[in-house]
Amino acid sequence: MADYNFKQVEQKWQKIWEENGTFRAVDGSDKEKFYALVEFPYPSGAGMHVGHIKAYSGLEVVSRKRRLQGYNVLFPIGFDAYGLPTENYAIKTGIHPRKVTDMNIEKFTSQLKRVGFSFDWDRVIDTTDENYYKWTQWIFLKMFEHGLAFRDKTLVNYCPSCKVVLSNEDSQGGKCDICHSDVVQKSKDVWYLRITEYADKLLEGLEEVDYLPNVKQQQINWIGKSRGAFVNFKINEVPEELKIYTTRPDTLFGVTFMVMAPEHPLIDTYKEKIANFAAVEEYRKECAKKTEFERTQLVKDKTGVKLEGFTAKNPVNGKDIPIYISDYVMMGYGTGAIMAVPAHDGRDYDFAKKFGIDIIEVIEGGNIAEEAYTGDGKMVNSDFLNGFDNKKDSIAAMIEHLKKEGIGEEGVQYKMKDWAFNRQRYWGEPIPIVHCPHCGLVPVPYDELPLKLPDVENFEPGQDGESPLAKIDSFVNCKCPKCGGAAKRETDTMPQWAGSSWYFLRYIDPHNDKALADMDKLKYWGPVDWYNGGMEHVTRHMIYSRFWHRFLYDIGAVPFKEPYLKRTAQGLILGPDGVKMSKSRGNVIDPNEVVDVYGADVLRTYVLFMGDYEQAAPWSESSMKGCKRFIDRLWKLQDITVEGDNYSDDLMSAMHKTIKKVSEDIEAMKFNTAIAAVMALLNQIYDKGAITRAELRDLILIVNPFAPHITEEIWEKQNFGGMLNEAAWPSYDEAKCVDATIEIPVQVNGKIRERIHVAPDAEQPEVLERVHALEKIAAECAGKTIVKEIYVKGRIVNIVVK
RNA sequence: GCGGGUAUGGCGGAAUUGGCAGACGCGCCAGAUUUAGGAUCUGGUAUCUCCGAUGUGCAGGUUCAAGUCCUGUUACCCGCACCA
Numbered sequence: 001m002a003d004y005n006f007k008q009v010e011q012k013w014q015k016i017w018e019e020n021g022t023f024r025a026v027d028g029s030d031k032e033k034f035y036a037l038v039e040f041p042y043p044s045g046a047g048m049h050v051g052h053i054k055a056y057s058g059l060e061v062v063s064r065k066r067r068l069q070g071y072n073v074l075f076p077i078g079f080d081a082y083g084l085p086t087e088n089y090a091i092k093t094g095i096h097p098r099k100v101t102d103m104n105i106e107k108f109t110s111q112l113k114r115v116g117f118s119f120d121w122d123r124v125i126d127t128t129d130e131n132y133y134k135w136t137q138w139i140f141l142k143m144f145e146h147g148l149a150f151r152d153k154t155l156v157n158y159c160p161s162c163k164v165v166l167s168n169e170d171s172q173g174g175k176c177d178i179c180h181s182d183v184v185q186k187s188k189d190v191w192y193l194r195i196t197e198y199a200d201k202l203l204e205g206l207e208e209v210d211y212l213p214n215v216k217q218q219q220i221n222w223i224g225k226s227r228g229a230f231v232n233f234k235i236n237e238v239p240e241e242l243k244i245y246t247t248r249p250d251t252l253f254g255v256t257f258m259v260m261a262p263e264h265p266l267i268d269t270y271k272e273k274i275a276n277f278a279a280v281e282e283y284r285k286e287c288a289k290k291t292e293f294e295r296t297q298l299v300k301d302k303t304g305v306k307l308e309g310f311t312a313k314n315p316v317n318g319k320d321i322p323i324y325i326s327d328y329v330m331m332g333y334g335t336g337a338i339m340a341v342p343a344h345d346g347r348d349y350d351f352a353k354k355f356g357i358d359i360i361e362v363i364e365g366g367n368i369a370e371e372a373y374t375g376d377g378k379m380v381n382s383d384f385l386n387g388f389d390n391k392k393d394s395i396a397a398m399i400e401h402l403k404k405e406g407i408g409e410e411g412v413q414y415k416m417k418d419w420a421f422n423r424q425r426y427w428g429e430p431i432p433i434v435h436c437p438h439c440g441l442v443p444v445p446y447d448e449l450p451l452k453l454p455d456v457e458n459f460e461p462g463q464d465g466e467s468p469l470a471k472i473d474s475f476v477n478c479k480c481p482k483c484g485g486a487a488k489r490e491t492d493t494m495p496q497w498a499g500s501s502w503y504f505l506r507y508i509d510p511h512n513d514k515a516l517a518d519m520d521k522l523k524y525w526g527p528v529d530w531y532n533g534g535m536e537h538v539t540r541h542m543i544y545s546r547f548w549h550r551f552l553y554d555i556g557a558v559p560f561k562e563p564y565l566k567r568t569a570q571g572l573i574l575g576p577d578g579v580k581m582s583k584s585r586g587n588v589i590d591p592n593e594v595v596d597v598y599g600a601d602v603l604r605t606y607v608l609f610m611g612d613y614e615q616a617a618p619w620s621e622s623s624m625k626g627c628k629r630f631i632d633r634l635w636k637l638q639d640i641t642v643e644g645d646n647y648s649d650d651l652m653s654a655m656h657k658t659i660k661k662v663s664e665d666i667e668a669m670k671f672n673t674a675i676a677a678v679m680a681l682l683n684q685i686y687d688k689g690a691i692t693r694a695e696l697r698d699l700i701l702i703v704n705p706f707a708p709h710i711t712e713e714i715w716e717k718q719n720f721g722g723m724l725n726e727a728a729w730p731s732y733d734e735a736k737c738v739d740a741t742i743e744i745p746v747q748v749n750g751k752i753r754e755r756i757h758v759a760p761d762a763e764q765p766e767v768l769e770r771v772h773a774l775e776k777i778a779a780e781c782a783g784k785t786i787v788k789e790i791y792v793k794g795r796i797v798n799i800v801v802k
Numbered sequence: 803g804c805g806g807g808u809a810u811g812g813c814g815g816a817a818u819u820g821g822c823a824g825a826c827g828c829g830c831c832a833g834a835u836u837u838a839g840g841a842u843c844u845g846g847u848a849u850c851u852c853c854g855a856u857g858u859g860c861a862g863g864u865u866c867a868a869g870u871c872c873u874g875u876u877a878c879c880c881g882c883a884c885c886a
Contacts, residue, residue, distance in 0.1 A: 214806050214881085221805060221882060228886085246886060259886090302884085328884040338886045346803075347884055415885055535880075609827070611814055616879090623814060626827045632842095673816065676826035683826090745822045750867055752822065788866055796821045800866045 006599030039533035043104035064705035078125035127499030134450035224415025231408035245334035254362035275308035428493030436480035601707035608671035644692025
């Protein structure tokens, strides 16, 4: 047999698959469906990364296996093409983002095809295609109609370098997610999506899906639901109440001061009554100047200013307490003001120590002279709560009291905030809203969608962060759809997360021009059975898309509640130096080069063999050569193939065991051990020196999902009949997975002294009888008393002697 | 600080969930083939004081039996972070 020519073979089969539409998903089939989804790529100019290959190879293998098992598989791909890098490239080069995007999509497509992924290429979507974003705009208008899209003037995160307003999610740690420069606070009119209204639904939905535990936990933390109480504190000097939120209302008797966020509006309302207003203003200025970095890094050093001339009354004991402002209280959470219980909160404790404020213990168990005690314990110094010994009961009792006295109520808070939903950028979906001087915000009529993104010459954002669209008079000036008067269009565009929030629905019916997808098709294909992607998308992208989807369900546009039944995440591929791949480090591996030198089958096999799929692992070229050897050895099996319609006796259990192992491991995403099992089988076959046609046929089938090109070629060369992808996944017989005899280690006091061969179903008396007949074991036991004898069937013998 | 995770040969990693630690691959050593290199094939490869003992970050514990379970502890990684 001539050496394996991967270049020729891979091209040959890729062409055949393409011409035959081999991997097309069939609408309206009687077969059971399987919808596998991978996160569609952003088509960047750099082209694909080996990380993409690993991300897609997991469900690629599952999909190919499921097809052989008779499923109707939908395994689609598309492009999430709106975004800043393309726009910035356009600004730099003057090439239109449309052109850049088309070029990049073409590049990605050819790269993906070279790897032989079994995507359904008839269903490719592009979020920047007007037939796609028409429906993105449609969903936005539906949200507007239902009061979920609204406009508000607030402080926003603004990146002075990108000249763009960012969501909290895009500016974590006070750094711009795109350019990593410092984000500043700015007052602006912005669009929001009321995702907070869906917080509970998003939490409840998690109970019915199968996500990795840490994915679920991250989403729960992100939503950040907490239960507690709102309590009103009277301010003594003015007719005003200061409302606070607390998770521990039962510690009210330990409150010795209050703290307001520096931005709290009450401060301005009563500024002429604040005796030290100049000092307050000074402090507020300092806070506004602080970067997020300083705020978080100097956590322990508490700062603040007392509001002179104001005191509050503790509503449970009537004590007068001072009010401070401090930047450790945030305006964006709760009510922007807190009751401080220094004895039982670390931050309040630090503040009280620094400002010399009383610390009153109300929960026993700690040493409040040393530090705040945040554990549970018996209530003290707390009037009617004294004697309660767990927080559940004491909180319930206090809430009861607050309600009865009319000073507070039960409450819930979320860390999640409403989603800032606009960018002052060109390369995004136009927001289909008209600003009419008479009618206010008026939606573009549905029959006028898509509201097309106009052509512009200059993609630079305007000064002060205005969208480039604002400069195009023909776009901006329009008639109000409601009153017909002169009006202006919204010029902001949607954020990059918009298009990806519903793309999995469009794959189901990508060419539909009547609806985002046909209801019958949605019923057949939905929901996504298995979604794999990166860990970095489990909060933002996944929560956003679960929100959109749940909204669409609530208005009857989709027939299922949760979009993704199962979610897994692949680990990163690190550079050969063990560090995350990056252009600046120069440790990036180009998949094209790997395909050139080793072939697509080797690349596919290696990214799955290199380690635990869900764990990060460094790239190693020499390790990949091992996979190259594996592929070549697979080819050479043809040299030792002999006639035979059955498995041979000496490979019987090995064949069945391997089929079982590979079948199970693929479903469990343990691709590395599946490949290892096949390698071990290959070693055994070469030791024996022969393989029957029946064995080769099934071996080729189970390797096919990993290495589809070479296996199709062998299939054809060996005349196994038809195309491999029309054959059935081999089955295994549980009874034949066991060998005729198995080796059992024999331990004396837990140390292995001998080994014997027994039938797998041999019973304990028989085995022990044979064990005692062994010379070495008899010697070990001589003169000692046998305390215990254990035989674990098929595993081990242990004799305990004294 | 909170939440989640990881720790096993020279390296990437296995271990049926309490039952032979180191599967499989890389690397390395030796041999075969080759003018040579590469490729390929065969054998070996945890450590040590090597007929026996030791060994899964560290210290204890449970058990006939622990990488796996329990208690404590250290280091590193990821996510969130002054969230009241």
